Amino acid sequence: MVKPDIVFVARLAGVSPATVSRAINHPELVSAATRRKIDLAIEKSGYIRNRAAQAMHGKRSATIGLVMPTISNMIFAEVTQAFNDTVSDQGFTLLLASHGYDLDTEYRLIRKLFEHRVDALAVIGLDHSHGTFRMIAEQRVPVLAIWNYAPDSALPCIGVDNREAGQLAAQHLVALGHRRIGMVFPSTVDNDRARGRQAGAIAVFQAAGVELKDHWRIEVPYNIAQAKSAIAELLGRDDRPTALLCGNDVIAQGAIYAAARLGISIPQALSVIGVGDFAGSAQVEPTLTTVRIPARQIGVSAGQVIVDAVSRSDPDFMVRTRIDLDLIMRASTGMPADARRAG
Amino acid sequence: MVKPDIVFVARLAGVSPATVSRAINHPELVSAATRRKIDLAIEKSGYIRNRAAQAMHGKRSATIGLVMPTISNMIFAEVTQAFNDTVSDQGFTLLLASHGYDLDTEYRLIRKLFEHRVDALAVIGLDHSHGTFRMIAEQRVPVLAIWNYAPDSALPCIGVDNREAGQLAAQHLVALGHRRIGMVFPSTVDNDRARGRQAGAIAVFQAAGVELKDHWRIEVPYNIAQAKSAIAELLGRDDRPTALLCGNDVIAQGAIYAAARLGISIPQALSVIGVGDFAGSAQVEPTLTTVRIPARQIGVSAGQVIVDAVSRSDPDFMVRTRIDLDLIMRASTGMPADARRAG
DNA sequence: AATAGCCTTGCAAATGTTTTCATAGAAAAT
DNA sequence: ATTTTCTATGAAAACATTTGCAAGGCTATT
Structure with a gap:
């Protein structure tokens, strides 16, 4: 019993793999009857689509990277939660990394996230190593700095002054x-x-x-x-x-x-x-x-902005949002x- | 300027893609001289390897899924941090999801993690929906329950009574x-x-x-x-x-x-x-x-156990570790x- | 009744990498 | 000097999916 792939499902439903793919990604393109057959075959075989193969095709990986100094501190747990909730609602999954306030570690972690072909990346603050900035510029992926606002920031940012x-x-x-x-x-x-x-x-x-x-x-x-x-x-x-x-x-x-x-x-x-x-x-x-x-507000806005940038596939978007302090x-x-x- | 892939790097270094792949994954198999040429070409082109393509080949995705009730609560932030630190040291990246204490949401999130072909999965506690248990059994991926210990648990577990x-x-x-x-x-x-x-x-x-x-x-x-x-x-x-x-x-x-x-x-x-x-x-x-x-201890042990299960590629491993309370x-x-x- | 247009589906190419197998050359053994 | 054994590399198949193109079958229009 190997893992069922899309051709297995296709055979089971009596259609071609292409049709199965369409039934999953563009349901409106396939007739109600075949869709039903396919849904049944998926259910029956326990098929789970392979995002890696999908991502390889130049499509979205449906992941967003988040790099923080630390998670175990109240400080960032709240933004992380809000950010995750927001992007998760839009079908993205979070790739999380924490660097312990060390910018060289941060560089290595971000590189790993790019290896996984995250659709976008969020980082905390505007302090980053030179290498990080260079890599980000090369990757042509939307990157957003959270938590800090600066009118002249190198990266798009959402946060407070x-x-x-x-x-x-x-x-x-x-x-x-x-x-x-x-x-x-x-x-x-x-x-x-x-x-x-x-x-x-x-x-x-x-x-x-x-x-x-x-x-x-x-x-x-x-x-x-x-x-x-x-x-x-x-x-x-x-x-x-x-x-x-x-x-x-x-x-x-x-x-x-x-x-x-x-x-x-x-x-x-x-x-x-x-x-x-x-x-x-x-x-x-x-x-x-x-x-x-307002950590929750920052996390939610950041999530929205980044999802938006991904769906417009605009790596050069620029947003600088100053969240009010009280x-x-x-x-x-x-x-x-x-x-x-x-x- | 499109993104450099492995054949671009190969051309730049004057070798075949196969050799570049080997230089990255099994450096000992390629001569020092070519390795140097390749490293240079990678550096020059800003190449970042594509894990998705790698994962598609049936190799590890180098990701581990972690599903929690919530992140924004002190309760789990500490285990998450410890777990992340541990698996991250071994080259894995964390795919994080939080379900807000809702087991149906949990099911959907775990499914998504499987779509991303996580090499292993960690969940909190031993309470899960029937569908979740079934899916886990089908996927043949190491799954570990953290935080709770029970002598008769359905899943391998590390935690306290x-x-x-x-x-x-x-x-x-x-x-x-x-x-x-x-x-x-x-x-x-x-x-x-x-x-x-x-x-x-x-x-x-x-x-x-x-x-x-x-x-x-x-x-x-x-x-x-x-x-x-x-x-x-x-x-x-x-x-x-x-x-x-x-x-x-x-x-x-x-x-x-x-x-x-x-x-x-x-x-x-x-x-x-x-x-x-x-x-x-x-x-x-x-x-x-x-x-x-002892949250940190649980997170670290869990990380070690799960990395071990992945490297032995043993989806049926069984471990039940009871961590002492004080x-x-x-x-x-x-x-x-x-x-x-x-x- | 014939033609145009639409809807649904399949075929096949393409995606970026790894790995098996084969080969060429070098080093070692006879 | 010839054969054997290594070592380093390349060619090509394989991985699971998506999508452009084409074709077949309908319905609608004249």
């Missing part, structure tokens, strides 16, 4: 009257998201004359455990800031837990603000003030103690 | 002296994980003579927001339990936040236990007592108030 995200967060702290502010960010090498947010925040602080002390600026990985312990160490010192601007909500949650552990009350003694508004940020106690990045004020930020006394 | 997980959690509460216990679980239809845990817990409670009140048992989706609000409602009533056994850590985190919101102190006035030990469970305040499911005692559970007085 991370600089603005940093600004919004910083402005909120400044407006509340904070002057003693700490910053907790992940490494900014190979990570344009974090870099943009940090730059935006620093610009605002400088314009407002807020001095950033070096020992209140720490670098931690995207990881609650390490964020919590590093921040606990920072907050344990004698001289501590009245507010913490965190590179994202994962780190901000770490900050909230660290404060809870040390008995520092939020927002009375410490304000914490994050970026992202991930699942859980609205539920932590105290609930987290953050700059909302400052979500919750319970983790407030005026610093001295300002409260003064006001 | 969910019944035991429920028992461990229940025993811990009983041992602490709790008698007034609430249970918060997701829907158990089409979800053997939740079903097993619930059954295990109930068995222990009955054996211990603990009476489970209906109005202390609620059903919520896997979702912090809804878990928190439903639990807050439960805890807001006059008559409330001294302990909450939660179907997993996501729900347990919701319980912790709900208690915090209501000013109910954990563990003095309420004990909370979860199942899973997801990222964050060790950092919440109070830190969460839970039954640890009760992780943290700060969210303690003796009930009356027991403390008595003791």
